[in-house]
Amino acid sequence: MKSNQIKGFSVNPHLKNNRLTVVTLSSSTINGFCKKVAKQSVQSIEYKPFLRFHVANCLNQETNNTLGDFLLNTIKDRQTGAVLLQCESLDSETLNNIDFIDFNILLSTAISHLIGVPNLDSMSGKFYARFSVKNEDNSDSYLRQAHRRMELHTDGTYVKEHTDWVIMQKMLEIDVEGGESLLLHVDDWQELDKFYSDDQAKAEIQWGSPPSKNVGYKTYHPVFIKEEKQGEPRMSFIDQFAEPLNTDQGLYLYEMGESLEAETNTFGVELCEGSMLIINNYCWLHGRDKFIARKNLHRELLRQRGAFSENARFEQKSV
């Protein structure tokens, strides 16, 4: 889709990496969307799945039905596959006095339903999960731990559903320094060929998760899952939840983690409140840089993970 065929939003390459497309919704698009969804509550969209598609349609209509196609084409295109979506303005007049947190939930719901269907998030029991990052934490994974870097990974390694895309949205931020989102496209990983050509690349690995994830089973798939039509590699990898069962697997995964963390093509993206990253989960790895410790550090995030419509029917994935 050419930029002269879009309406109600602008498109620019990100300054740090032109694979990442910056989409800015215009104030009139946001205002029109907010007026259309003013009577929808967050609870109602949690209870009724079809309402989420209505909310998505309300946003798409404000762009002459161009936003959905643009996002889907961009996320499915391996060369790009990632969008930073932001809003031109977020004052209460533009938001038609909708509560800011509610607006964020409605907006990311609209976006997720323009590109597919979100999976049930077992951590929250909903189609989205909200979580806080604070100065102190005693959880059982690195997700909420501010003082350390969260290593590059893809999502959904340990669930049965397809996880074609991930949405990471920032709703609130207080007293934060650092903690940028980290991104690396699989094709920009300089040691990709070394690991992709290894005997272990297609070996089935066992994946599990800690109790907080509420997933009571294991999954089995290689790090490099089924390729795209043209044979380009796609990855499903996270260091914390791989459960190697022999030395060859363990050393392969260890060296992969070391290589990814040393990769100089990884870049950081700052998200402002009300913006979100939308990434193709199988060709982009993501992580988070550590934060500078501050007493009142507080960040409210929302995530959705899901499948393109054609992969959304619930059944065990074959990878």
Ligand SMILES: [Fe+2]
């Ligand atoms: Fe993640």
